[in-house]
Amino acid sequence: MVKLNENYSKLPGSYLFAEVARRTAAFSAANPDADIIKLGIGDVTLPLPEACVAALKRAADEMADKATFMGYGPYEGYDFLREAIVANDYEPFGVKISPDELFVSDGAKSDCGNIGDIFSEDCTVAVCDPVYPVYIDANAMSGRAGDWDGEKWTNIVYMPCTPENGFFPALPERVPDLIYLCFPNNPTGMAATREQLQPWVDYANEHGSVILYDAAYRAYMTDPALPRSIYEIPGAEKCAIEFGSFSKTAGFTGTRCGWTVIPRALVRGGESLYDMWMRRQSTKFNGTAYVIQRAAEATYSPEGKAQIAKMIGYYMENARVIRSGLSAAGLEVYGGTDSPYIWFRAPHGAGSWEFFDRLLSEAGVVTTPGEGFGPSGEGFIRVTAFGDAGRTREAVERIKGIL
Ligand code: PLP
DSSP: OOOOOTHHHHSOSSOHHHHHHHHHHHHHHHOTTOOOEEOOSOOOOSOOOHHHHHHHHHHHHHHTSTTTOOOSOOTTOOHHHHHHHIIIIIGGGTOOOOGGGEEEESOHHHHHHHGGGGSOTTOOEEEEESOOTHHHHHHHHTTOSOOBOSSSBTTEEEEEOOGGGTTOOOOOSSOOSEEEEESSOTTTOOOOOHHHHHHHHHHHHHHTOEEEEEOTTGGGOOOTTSOSSGGGSTTGGGTEEEEEESHHHHSOTTTOOEEEEOOTTOEETTEEHHHHHHHHHHHHOOOOOHHHHHHHHGGGSHHHHHHHHHHHHHHHHHHHHHHHHHHHTTOOEEEOSSSSEEEEEOGGGOOHHHHHHHIIIIIOEEOEEGGGGOGGGTTEEEEESOSOHHHHHHHHHHHHHHO
């Protein structure tokens, strides 16, 4: 009889967004006429930039011609895209990363989870709390999280991010091997400064830990002083792996493309982590589709850049509307200036799910309860700026109306 991976049976109930969907469907079934506005799941709503669609079509035509047809591509991605990412997302920020240190992926989510393949099952994992649930669940599946005690995983180092510490974690007493950091952060919407990140880089180098830096929301940073990449921090090339994504930058959530940087200088136990990841990818991954990589390349064309700037401007205007509207209603509001997420405290000490239910039933607005992102998220709600502008304004008015 086959034996199953028992770690899966330890995973608690339904995934956060499944529970949000379940409650929304139940409300909708009970109130078929209700006009529901969804500001919950962090998916984009605007179509792909025209420059990307044109590149996709051109690449599809190439695939239709024997002379230009492309079969299996390089495991680490085509040079044209690796070079474009480095030239546009690293060089302008003074980061010396070579295209040869970068793997094209099918999005940040897969690699954030799969990167665990190259580390021992005994590694201790630290995460910000609240956090994008994938980091914890992926490590729970491979046995690194210990047991679920109803609130937390016994082997995960939770690093609270609260208003008291400016939503930036303190260095933990128990030294973790793997440290997930995500800035601008999902769900709190807060970005990190150089001064905040430098001690983490120094700490990781001192203890031989590895930082797994998720920069999926970097395109939403508006403050020019904030670092776009962990590699802007001296020493990071010796301790950090960085994940990037076209999902939120260019509406690629359904198109799927991202990247992972593993500097050659990142060595642990005498092994190059780049070489290990290359070995892993060449065994378990056959590359991102050529047509998709061409579409991603087009995000860096002059037209692509202009279209993306417009798209991000649209979402950031939503963020401004949500931020100012909720603040004016007397709520304690965070994020939304360097990220597409707004994080606010439920009023009068209400619990996250309690206030989520109230927003759904009284305002017809779907949000995400902070508790679903970790224990320190209890009492908070996440709202996304990825919705339609008119509907977002209406949602804010409705929320103001019930407060
Ligand atoms: N990282 C964070 C922090 C996210 O919030 C998300 C998606 O919501 C992802 C990664 C997933 O990115 P991708 O679509 O590139 O897999």
